[in-house]
Amino acid sequence: MVTVCRDCCCGSPDKHPGVDHDGQLQQLRAALPAPHRVRTSLCLDVCEQANVVVVQPSPVARRAGARPAWFGLIGDPAVVDNITAWVRDGGPGVAAMPAILQLSLIPAPIHPGRPAD
Numbered sequence: 001m002v003t004v005c006r007d008c009c010c011g012s013p014d015k016h017p018g019v020d021h022d023g024q025l026q027q028l029r030a031a032l033p034a035p036h037r038v039r040t041s042l043c044l045d046v047c048e049q050a051n052v053v054v055v056q057p058s059p060v061a062r063r064a065g066a067r068p069a070w071f072g073l074i075g076d077p078a079v080v081d082n083i084t085a086w087v088r089d090g091g092p093g094v095a096a097m098p099a100i101l102q103l104s105l106i107p108a109p110i111h112p113g114r115p116a117d
Contacts, residue, residue: 001056002028002036002087007043009050016050019075024051027077031084045109049073052106053083057092066093072106079104 004025005011011021028038044052049072057066069092071083082101089095097105 002032002038002083003041003044003054003056004028004038005042005044005046005050005052005054006040009047010044010052012050016075019051020077021051024074024077024080027080028053028084031081032087036087046070046072046106049106051075053080054108055083055087055091058090058094061091061093064093068092068108069097069101070106070108071101071104074104 006021006025009015011025013019013021025038025040032038041054044054046052051072051074053071053074055069055071056062057068071079074080074083079101082098086095086098086101
């Protein structure tokens with residue numbers, strides 16, 4: 001599953017006027033049809049990294065220890081293409097992350113009282 005933040009900062013034409021935010025979401029959904037899921041979320045609490053995309057591992061990979069991959073500053077359609085290709089290859093815990101995507105990795109926010117992952 002891929003989660004795309006679309007709240008106060010992510011998806012904001014005021015913050016990122018040169019990004020086609022609706023087009024970005026359409027690009028993800030077109031490139032990741034079922035069984036993949038692309039959903040939007042309210043604020044993920046990393047506004048300084050807008051636009052944020054989180055790739056969840058498959059349930060099997062999660063049980064084996066894989067964790068979500070958080071990507072920030074996603075504005076370029078080429079980065080979206082790299083994310084979708086990696087997800088189609090299996091994503092976290094299944095496919096090696098391409099080096100180019102490692103440049104967009106950000107740490108997941110840590111919330112008091114909730115484990116980080």
